[in-house]
Every structure is written in structure tokens, then in C-alpha cells.
Amino acid sequence: MRLEMLFSAGGQNRLLPSLRQPLNLDDLIPGDGESADEWAGVWDGEWEVEIGFGKGRYLLERALAHPERRFLGFEVVSKYFRMLRRRARAHGVDNLLLVRGEALYALSAVLPKAFASILHIYFPDPWPKSRHQRRRLLDPKTLDLVLGVLRPGGELWFATDFIDYGERVVEILRAHPGLDVEIQPGPWPDGARTNYEAKYMQEGRPILRLRARSSTTADPAQLHPEGKIGVLSAVTNRRPPPPA
Numbered sequence: 001m002r003l004e005m006l007f008s009a010g011g012q013n014r015l016l017p018s019l020r021q022p023l024n025l026d027d028l029i030p031g032d033g034e035s036a037d038e039w040a041g042v043w044d045g046e047w048e049v050e051i052g053f054g055k056g057r058y059l060l061e062r063a064l065a066h067p068e069r070r071f072l073g074f075e076v077v078s079k080y081f082r083m084l085r086r087r088a089r090a091h092g093v094d095n096l097l098l099v100r101g102e103a104l105y106a107l108s109a110v111l112p113k114a115f116a117s118i119l120h121i122y123f124p125d126p127w128p129k130s131r132h133q134r135r136r137l138l139d140p141k142t143l144d145l146v147l148g149v150l151r152p153g154g155e156l157w158f159a160t161d162f163i164d165y166g167e168r169v170v171e172i173l174r175a176h177p178g179l180d181v182e183i184q185p186g187p188w189p190d191g192a193r194t195n196y197e198a199k200y201m202q203e204g205r206p207i208l209r210l211r212a213r214s215s216t217t218a219d220p221a222q223l224h225p226e227g228k229i230g231v232l233s234a235v236t237n238r239r240p241p242p243p244a
Ligand SMILES: C[S@@+](CC[C@H](N)C(=O)[O-])C[C@H]1O[C@@H](n2cnc3c(N)ncnc32)[C@H](O)[C@@H]1O
Pocket: 051, 052, 053, 054, 055, 074, 075, 076, 077, 080, 101, 102, 103, 104, 121, 122, 123, 124, 125, 137, 194, 195, 196, 197
């Protein structure tokens, strides 16, 4: 398995108008010099996913600490993506797949369902203005898509310093018929995980942390009650290659 994949220009993400990102699906399937065999069984085994890894401190630490597991990280900011790629290569990591791109797009259009044991989301952008809240990563309309990576029994691990958003996330998760939510009282046993967490703990900011265990299956009765009324769709507009 190659270490990183790169979403590049060539398509448009229409998942949500606010989340348009260039994407080329060819980069997610065996490309130059790779055979389909190299990808066979790639989703087997224990997988953990992090959405919005930022500078990648936790994802790298976790990948190094658990060489028997595989890790998939999403980050839209190229600078952070390149930073983690460089550090991961320097450490000789071979169980980490990095995607620079919009996680919701990849989750809706490309990735298989129910392959991960843990989904990490730490300090996601809170989008505090009410007109921007539909851009939030965890929203009733996106929840089933995001949690769709978890296999039954898999867990979402989440933290935010934006308590209003955190409380809304708790409310959304608790309304989900396939989730069992547990608030983490105080810091994680392993201490500050990400850069944001370390910084905010030093500043003494309150942080809401939780774990939610999923028993969700593809059964429609197991979807979020508010999410069911929404429609999520993803379309790629592949531009034809330029004339030779
Ligand atoms: C506030 S930062 C937190 C970074 C890191 N998790 C931490 O705790 O230090 C949120 C990060 O998530 C990334 N991000 C937000 N939405 C994303 C999405 N839908 N797909 C991929 N990355 C996303 C942003 O680019 C940003 O780097």
C-alpha cells in the first residue's frame, strides 16, 4: 500500500455547495505503477480513521504505537498533509494512508462502509455562525455518512473546546438509535492527543470529550431520525483531458 494519496484537480465535489473541492477519483484506485492486486484486501484488518488530522501529531503517534493496525487520515489543508507525509516517511511508517481532500466526499463516493474500529474527530471546525452551521462535520444530515465507516461495535472518539457545538453533538448522537454515548470525564488517559488539545489544555479551556459506540447496521431504522429527511449526493464532473 502506498503511503499517501493526493486528490488533485479534475473534478468537482458537489456533496454540499460549501464543500467543493477538486477531486480526481483515479487517485483513489490503483494508479501508475500499481496493480489491483496491491489493493486486494486493503480494507481488511483493524482500521482507524481520523478526519481533520491538522498537523497530524496524534495520527502519527497512534500509527507508530500500533503497527498491527492501519490508519487512514483526511486533511483538506495541503500544508498539513505534506507536513505529516514528511514526518511519517521520516519515521518509516508503513501503516498510514493519508488523503488530502474533503473527507465527506471520499466517504460518500469512494470508500467502503463499515471497515473501521475507531473514528477520531478532534476539534473539528465549529462554524459558530448559524448560517454556517450546515458546514459542520457532525450534523444530523452527515452523521450516518460519517459514522458509516464504523463497523458494528466501532467507536467514535471526539473532542471539542467549542462547548455549544459539543453539546449539540451529544444531543445529535444521543438521538441516534444505533449509538451509545459516554462522556469522558476529564482528560483522556493518554493525555493531550492533538496540537489543539495540548494548546487548549495549557490555556485551561474547558474541553468536551466523548466516546460513542456504534451498533449501527445498514438497516434504515438505525439511521438518525433527522438525517433521514436529508439527501446527500455526490457527483463528479470529470473534465475531458486536454487535447494532445
Ligand atoms: C481546528 S483544526 C483541528 C486539527 C486537529 N484535529 C487538532 O485537534 O489539532 C480542524 C482541521 O480539520 C480539517 N478539516 C475540517 N473539515 C474537514 C473535512 N471535511 N475533511 C478533511 N479535513 C477537514 C481542517 O482543515 C483543519 O485542519
